[in-house]
Amino acid sequence: GAVVSQHPSWVICKSGTSVKIECRSLDFQATTMFWYRQFPKQSLMLMATSNEGSKATYEQGVEKDKFLINHASLTLSTLTVTSAHPEDSSFYICSATIPTSGRTYEQYFGPGTRLTVT
Amino acid sequence: AQSVTQLDSHVSVSEGTPVLLRCNYSSSYSPSLFWYVQHPNKGLQLLLKYTSAATLVKGINGFEAEFKKSETSFHLTKPSAHMSDAAEYFCVVSPPNTGNQFYFGTGTSLTVIP
Numbered sequence: 001g002a003v004v005s006q007h008p009s010w011v012i013c014k015s016g017t018s019v020k021i022e023c024r025s026l027d028f029q030a031t032t033m034f035w036y037r038q039f040p041k042q043s044l045m046l047m048a049t050s051n052e053g054s055k056a057t058y059e060q061g062v063e064k065d066k067f068l069i070n071h072a073s074l075t076l077s078t079l080t081v082t083s084a085h086p087e088d089s090s091f092y093i094c095s096a097t098i099p100t101s102g103r104t105y106e107q108y109f110g111p112g113t114r115l116t117v118t
Numbered sequence: 119a120q121s122v123t124q125l126d127s128h129v130s131v132s133e134g135t136p137v138l139l140r141c142n143y144s145s146s147y148s149p150s151l152f153w154y155v156q157h158p159n160k161g162l163q164l165l166l167k168y169t170s171a172a173t174l175v176k177g178i179n180g181f182e183a184e185f186k187k188s189e190t191s192f193h194l195t196k197p198s199a200h201m202s203d204a205a206e207y208f209c210v211v212s213p214p215n216t217g218n219q220f221y222f223g224t225g226t227s228l229t230v231i232p
Contacts (some may be wrong), residue, residue: 001164032218043208043224044162093161097218104150104169105218107210109161 002028004096006110013084013117021079021113023094029074030096034107035067038091050077084117091115122211124223132231137196139226141209144190151192152210153183156225162208168192179203204230 003026013019023033031052036044048069049057056069066088068080077096081088093112097105125140143149150169154162166177173185183194192209209223 004161006161034218034220041227043222046220049218091159095162101169104214105212106164106167107152107220108164109154111161112159114159 002026002096002098002106002108004094004108004110006092006094006113008113009111010114011116013115015085015117016083018080018082019084019115021081021092021094021115023077023079023096023110025075025096025108028096028098030077030098031074032097033071033077034095034097035069035077035079036093036095038093038112044093047079052077081115084115086117089115089117122209122221122223124207124209124226126226127224128227128229130229130231131199133201134198137194137199137203137228139194139207139209139228141192141194141223142190143192143209143211145211145213147214148185148187149214150212151183151185152212152220153177153181153192153194154208154210156206156208158205165194165207199228199230201230201232204228 005024007022033050035047038044047062050069050071052071058064071077094110095107097107100106121144123142152167153165156162165181166175168175168185175183181196207226211221
């Protein structure tokens, strides 16, 4: 199956600094990638849809100036958490989609990035 | 509006006994349906998917799911639980002709008792 990687797998940063998380589709091209946030014992919360070559689409309540998304190529999307604060500590997961039969898509997930802001 | 309901937040079974994780969806038309498994601090792995072909879908690790349109259900089953099955399971719906839209259930935590 298709493989999506994330880097780093975990990161600790100090409050006020910025952190960049990379999401790569390793063996396929992804025009669309998704960024999710997951709190402990909860489901995934969609933050934004990242489209190659255009601006990301953010979900309601997600600050686009705080969570900067760049999808510069068909295999790479980045999420930058700017001026991080302890409340931004979370598990961030990206995914990429591949069109399958008909007009359906299949989603492949990265392994996630654990961000801890001290 | 689309929605996904996972009826049980926690399921506990003994090793070697059957597993049943329930999922109901609401959709005007037959959607694509997926089950994913997530182990602690890991990403999501696709177990199986339904995309309007056979209603009984076989996935990895011995899991199966049956699409029942009349009941708007897509329950996940496995005949015999293994310790390694202990994880979080998510039912995901993608409505037809919506492109890249996915709706997640709240998840079911499966515990396997030795």
